[in-house]
Amino acid sequence: MNKSIVLGSLALALSAPAWASLALAQKNACASCHAVERKLMGPSYQEIAKRYTDQTDAEAILVKGIRAGGTGKWGPVPMPAQPSVSEADAKTLAAWILSGAK
Numbered sequence: 001m002n003k004s005i006v007l008g009s010l011a012l013a014l015s016a017p018a019w020a021s022l023a024l025a026q027k028n029a030c031a032s033c034h035a036v037e038r039k040l041m042g043p044s045y046q047e048i049a050k051r052y053t054d055q056t057d058a059e060a061i062l063v064k065g066i067r068a069g070g071t072g073k074w075g076p077v078p079m080p081a082q083p084s085v086s087e088a089d090a091k092t093l094a095a096w097i098l099s100g101a102k
Helices: 004-025 045-052 058-068 085-100
Strands: none
Touching: 004 045, 004 085, 045 085
């Protein structure tokens, strides 16, 4: 088998979770208010990751925030509840955000 095909396939497989999580964020309209590196209406995913860097319960906090929404953590604009995002998808999104959205 051609080495470049094998390496290309491996690179694609390793990057799939990041692309899948970005697609999941876009599918659930997260990108309407959040971006990877810059503040939109809400904080960037990277800002969120920095805030929760040393918290052992960060994933659970983000999952709850995604599904239940919240106010006051990032300023006056509330995070609307997203109850249609499944628990599994919220966990995937939270882990991706905590990784720096990479």
